[in-house]
Each structure stands twice: as C-alpha cells, then as structure tokens.
Amino acid sequence: MTNTEEEEATPPNPKNYTQHSTNDDVEPRDDEDIEEDQENDEDDVVQEPNRGIPQSAASKLREQRFKVETLSRRLSSELVPIRVHDVVINGNTKTKDWVIEAELKGIENATSMQELMQASQIAIAKLQGLEIFDSCMVRLEAGPRELPNTANVIVDVVETDNKVSGEFGIYTKPSTSSWTAEGALKYKNLLGYGDLCDASLAYGANQATEVSVGVYAPRVKGFLTPIVTRISMLSQDWQESSSYKERLLGAYLGLISTKHHDLAYTLGWRTLTDPSKMSSRSIRRQLGHGLVSSLKYTFKIDRRNSTIRPTKGYVFLSTTHVGGLTLDPRSLRFLRQEFDVRFSVPFGFYNTALNLGISAGAVFPWGNGFKTKPSPLPERFYLGGDFSPVCTLGGPTTLWGFKTRGLGPTEPRRQNRDGSNDDNVDSSGWDFIGGDFAVTAFADLSFDLPIMWLREHGIHGHVFAGSGNAAKLTKNEYKHFSPRKFLESFRMSVGCGVVIPTRLFRLEGNYFYILRKGEHDRGKTGFRFSFSAPS
Template identity: 30%
Template sequence: MAKDPNVDYQALFEQIKTAPCKVSQVEKANDVKGEPLRTKPHLIDRELERVYAASTLEEIHAALEEAGRNLQQLGVFKRMDMLLNELPEDEPDACSLVLDLEEKNWYKVHAATYVQGNENTFEAGAGLHNITGHAEHLVASVEYGTQSSSQASLSYEQPRVLGFPAVLDARLHRLVNSHQRASSFTETLRGGALGVKSLSGRHSLQYEMGWRRLEDVAGRVASRAVLAQAGDYLKAAARYTFMVDNRDQPGAPTQGWAVRACTEVAGLAPGAGSLRFAKQQIDAQYLIRLASFLNLSFTASAGAMLPWDLERLPRVSPVQPTCIADRFFLGGPSSLRGFRTKGVGPTDTRRPQAGEPADSGPAKRDALGGDLYASVMAAANFPLPHPAFKALNAHGHIFANGGSLVQLSGVNQPIPQRVREFGNTWRWSVGAGVVLPTWVGRFEANYVAVLSAQEHDRVKRGLQLGFASSIFL
C-alpha cells in the first residue's frame, strides 16, 4: 500500500503508540511464486512470540523489529515485509499482521581462484540451504593448489539453534597442506570439528579432533629438524575465539579499532601420540582519521605456545618440542614485509639431493617456525589521485614494519634466555606501496627497504608483490 505524502506517519505513531493494541491474527503469505514456504511454521512462530505478547502499538513495533532481525539471521530469506492492518470497528484494540516472506534459492554453487602464501588455489563448492525447512545449511567444497595442497570438506550449519542467538557448526574434512617450498614437509589431516558461535561474531567455541601425518613426500631432502617431526599424531583441541570489531567499514577501514584473541588447548583426548600444547594469539588494530585524505593505522600481533606434559601438570614441558604444523611463522605481506613468506626465524639445513654436487652454492634451509612471535606495523594511508585507483578502491601507504620469532621449547635452553633472544633479534623494514582490497584479502605492491635482519633470514628487498590475508592489516 502506497503511503499518503500528506500524512505525517511519525507524528501519528507518537500520538497512538501507547494505546492498547493486540495482534489477533497473523497471515503468512505464500512465496512470490505462489508456492508454500519451505521454512517450517514453528520456526517463524518462535520468533513472533513476543509480537503475540505485546499489548500496545509501541510494543508491537519493537517486537516486530526484533522478529525481523531474528528471521534474517536464519539466512534463508531474500526479502521480508511485515504489515499491520486495522480490523473492523467491533475490535478497536486489535490488529492483524501480514507476513510476506521471499525465500532464497535452495541451492548455491560457486567457483573461485585465490592466492594464499606462495600457492595459487582453485576452489569449488555446492550448498543446499533450508532444503528440509529447518533453516539448515549443508555445504560441500573442494580445493586444489598448485603446490599439491588440497582440501575436501562437508559442513552443516544450523543458525539460531533452539532459538538462541548462536550457530551450530559441524564439519568433516580431509586437508593436505604442502609446506615443501619453505619447510620440506606435507601435512595431511583427517577429522572433524564441532562448534558453536554467536551470531554477533564475538564469540566462537570449537572442538576439533583429527589424525595428522607429517611426511617428506619429496624424498630425502628435508632437514633433520623436520624429519624428527615426521610421523602420525592425534590432535584433539578446543579453541575459543573472541573478537570485537568497531572499525567503520570492512575491507578498507579508515577509523576505529578491532581486537581478536584466540586461545587453543590441545591434548583433550587420551592415548599415545596425542599433541599437547597451549597456544594464545592476539591481534589488534587502531586507526585514526586525520583528514579526508589521510589516516594512520597501528597494528600489532603476538602469540605464544608451549607443550605440556600430562605427568607434570600444571607445569609446561620446555624440553619437548612443539609440532611444526602448529607453530607461528613470520614473513611476507601478511606479517613482515621485506621478507619472503615464512622467511624469518629458526631454520635448519636441508640435506642435499641425490647427485647434487657439493659446490652447488649455499645450502637450502627449512623454516622451522617458532613458539613466541610478535609483529607491529605503523602506516599512513592516503588516496591515489588517478580515477582508476578510485574506481578500484585502491590507496597508497607508507609503512614501518617490525617483528621477531623464536622457539621456546626443544632447544635445550631455559625459557628466560629464549625470551631475551626474542627481544634482541627484531627485524625492521620500511617502505611504500599500493594496496588493492579484494574479496580474498589485500593485494599489495610495495617497495621495501630492510633495516635489520638476522642470519639465514630470507630477505626480499625492493619490489614485493603479494596478498595480505589478515583482516588486521
């Protein structure tokens, strides 16, 4: 029904909002195609309970707004309209509600390519949504990378489970992550995860269990430190993530702040071969808009992990090394510019390939990662004058970047000594470049000068191209 332009509806609502009023009947329209809705009636009625209980027009209005938000959170409606109508004069305190809903397609397919680290990846998937009318989402996906990485997963999501503002998530997966280029090993993980997350995105709790295999599939080139980690492991871990994001816009924020903290405890299953460690990581960003053409951003990230021994609880076990697949890595646009991906931190010499001459040059080294890391970045961001950059939402930046990474366990040194080494081995770089936001992360083209580096770091001075996948960059 079109609104009369001569009527001040807001003023009229203010006059009658406290008058007694009840919703006495609800009419649920069919889908736009004339077919009944797939969504079960009890899911819709559950969100309308507060509407039925309202006793004034103001209460009905507030209840309808809440019901609309809750129904939207189910993720199955493309459009929803709610219209209140007056009933005949013999029921002056009653009204009717017309609920007009349009559902999304029951299926969805997608395909995409993206770059992660040094690997190009192709992804394809298909999903069934609300097929039984319970607002469920069933998605199957596969990924293949140019370095032999692959992933196959089947996931089930149930939003607003039991009416609570939370999403239940169950997943089965088989992952193959190739770290051959940087660390000479391949990780295969078969297992599943069960989790629950708040609809606001602030809280997420997940339990993961899977069988992991680490191996040198390239054959007799991995360093001794990597070979010592080869074998089968059981990973049973609980992970809690807390996040607050008060930045003004996604993709290319200009002001505000955000914090994410992730706590993981592994070893929550009995038996030999179970990985046992505690891990904490924190990311934060603060942005200040100085003018319409300039804003400053300050980003920090830090993490620590240590293994623990069931027989020595509550003490940690600094002698036992952590698993290389769970450690932190530094280097590349996602963490420390001016260095190659995973190019910072502890390394070990790879074994020579069969038939390789002894004088073939410096020996290649495997990145081992670390148990304690931190990185910081300060940047000035500014728009670029050419219309093409504006059309792409690209901007320029000048930055200073620093970071450090060390191992805490498995190195036969006391932890305080390792912490001192962490403070004495910071790497620093400065540079300038162009940033292009994309759906898979920020593509950066930077010119970088490295101010300080450590022995065996893989430095990338001059022009550096790559994707920064973290939302805190």
C-alpha cells in the first residue's frame, strides 16, 4: 500500500533533479523568486526529497508516516484509481501457479485502491482456505514509471511442511444406544493442485462400518468447480429395526459444487442380506444384489445467522435423486425428492427466537410396470431419532422422543418353527419397512438462561414440539391413501431441555413427552442426551 502511494506521488527522476539543481547556465533569479521556490520546496519536501543528502532514521519515519496519513485521507474521501499491471507469485515450490492465480481473479479486475485492498483480503482468505500454506501475504509495489496509476501485486506464500495429518474420535448416539469410532489420515497437496487425499475408517458398534479413500481437488485446470472422488465400502446393520444388513461397494464423483448447487454421481454394488432368516415378506422380496447408478442434485439457499443456534433468517433445501441410469435390468430405478424449509423469528429479548420447520419427501420407482413395483428398501423414509431438526437438514427423518427407525409402516416378521424370535433381533416381532411419502414438522422456542456464565458460553434453554408420519404409496397402495387418515395418525411429542452449542456440534439434554404414537412405534417419555451436527 505504501509503495503504491509512492507511485502516485512519484518524484522526478533523481538524475533530472540533480541536473536541474547543479546547472551553472541557469539565469540568475531575484530574492523573491528564490523565497517563493523555497516555500514550495518546503511544501513538497516529502514528495521531492533531496536524494543527494542522506536522511536520518527519524526523518524517514516522518516521511513514511506522512505518506500513510495522506493515503488514508484519500482512501476515506475519494476513490483512488489504480490498475494492476502484473501479478507475481513467490514461494510455491510444488503448488501450480494457476491454482493460486484462480484465487486472485478479483485482484486482477480491481480499478481502485479500495477495490484492490478488499480483493486482496478476500484472496488471502481463499488461499488460507486451501489449507496448504502456512502463511500468505499480498504486497503492492509501484508499476512501471511509464504507466501511471499502476501497481504490481506480489503474492508471497509459504507451503506447509507438515503435509500429513490425522484425526480420531469416538462419538456416541444415545438415540440408538450405540457408538462410533472414526479415524482419518490426510495428505495435503500431493499432486500440486491444492488437493487433499485421505483414507478414513469408521466403525460403529452394532450398526455401521465404512472404509473409504478419496481425493478432493478445489482447483483443476479446465474445471470451474472442485472435483471430489471417493471409493468406499459401507456396511450397515439394520437387523434390530428392519431385519436386514446392507453392504455397498461403490464410487462417488462430485461433478458440480458451488454455493447453491451440488451435483454428484454414484456407481455402486449393493447387497441386502437377512442373517436371522426372520425378515418380513416385503424385505425378503428385496434381498440380494442390486446395481446403484444414480445422480443427485442439491439446491440450497441458507440465510440463517448461525447453523448451530439460528435466531434470524431462513434456509431452503431441495434434493433430487434419480437412480437407474444404466441399461442393466438389476439397476435400482427410483426417483426421490426431498424438501426442507426452516424459518427463524427473533423476539428481541433474552435472545429469544422461534424456529419453525417442515420437511417432506417422496420416492417412487420408474420404468415398465412401476405402479406395481415397490420402491428400493434403502431409499425409503425412516422416521425417528433425537437429532435436532433445528440444525439438521436432509429430508423428513428426525422426530423427538422416538428411536431411529422407530415409527412408520410395519410388517410382522417370520417366526421360527418353535414360535420364538431370534435373540439377535428385536423381540417386538415387527419390521419397520419405511414409507414412500413422509412429512415432519417442528417448532422450537430458544432463549437465554438467567445466569451470566451460561449466556457468555452460549448455553441456552428451549422448549419444543414435533410431529410426523410416513405412508406407503407404491404397489397400488396409493389407491388406499387418505389425507385425512394420514393427518389423524401423525405422531406427536413435546419437551424441554438445555442446549450446549460448540463449533462442531450441538449437545442437548432433553426431557421428552410422547403425546401420540402408533401401536408398534418405539418411543417413550423420558430424559436423553443427543448430539447433532449442522448440515
């Protein structure tokens, strides 16, 4: 910034100045002219210092301070025109130049000093967001003398020496009485594209295990958006609620990822098994292998002031998932649509806010004879779980007070020959088979607690109410669907509790009271803890 101001008040060429001040052929001037010139020289002492006389440290400091103050006054009172002549990048030994240049687009288009300063701050934030540099600095230097009002932008980066990092954590899920251990090993900038390569393992007791490797490249030449690829093997155990196990081996490719739009393709091989040999008829008919070839598009507008504790704004999320994009007859053909809407209304006292939300979704098979075919079992809607709908999006899933996959359409399990159920599965004798259409809604009133220490740490109270339901529509079940019966059979729960927000998740200690539940639903009144990550 200082160098740029020097350019705007660039002194004459020192040689010319010396020649002018030592020219013996100059006509003599009277005393008045000399006094006038001396006064002008005093006014412009900073702009035209005598380069022949060494300056003291104090004089240089005064000169620099005057220049900074002058530039500051100009920046606050008027637009200072400037044009970027060149961008020079230093310090990148492995990172490709175009990766850094892609984050500097705003700098190259700046037309004033104010725009250039703002664009430089944004560029630094973007470069630091790549997480491959220990430090990033943008300097401005005067451009060529023959090009006035120009500047050269110097970008100095220091690539990180510690390219390998790891993460490990153990997470509990009180709503399912289970826990998950997750670990990841990451390597930064392996290819020089600002990429992040990682291998991760997640092991969940009695429920899910996932092994995956992936590459995330935020900048790839010729592509406008980041590229994400991932190969994974996922195994999930749903025997307790639905009498089957799921295993999926597949690949994921992120095609578009912007602020509001995401498009991804998944190709995988899914296997459903029933180790207990007791599953209900609907589940037995879908056991075996299936090819997953699907495209998923997500549109999101988020205007909330916080994802952990929103007190103002709204969010809208739409997800469209199309499966069966191959000619293979074993490909699972389905169309799934979800909507999420959240509103936060501030009250203006004690940081009180009312959060309202509704989620809805539907899934249907497509292809020849789709009216008589069932929707794929894993793509249906399963309600339940104590995850907070205030910060969690992703379709109709959460309903306070009910266990995960703890309500919705059910079918009786097959009995053993001796008339007893297997000890490894739930003794209720019913499978939750999911719904083709589901709706959930909630209201949550949050407020600060009357203790200073709790308010300073964001710990607050809330009271809430939630409801939801799911129904079958496929295999001609839509002929028996009644909107009135669907609304009358809505499950409902209310409660209150304390919320402890953190940077990564939302911890809640809540007391639930079930107002309405179905005959085979798994929900009960009581106190429970829950963890919810924002989405």
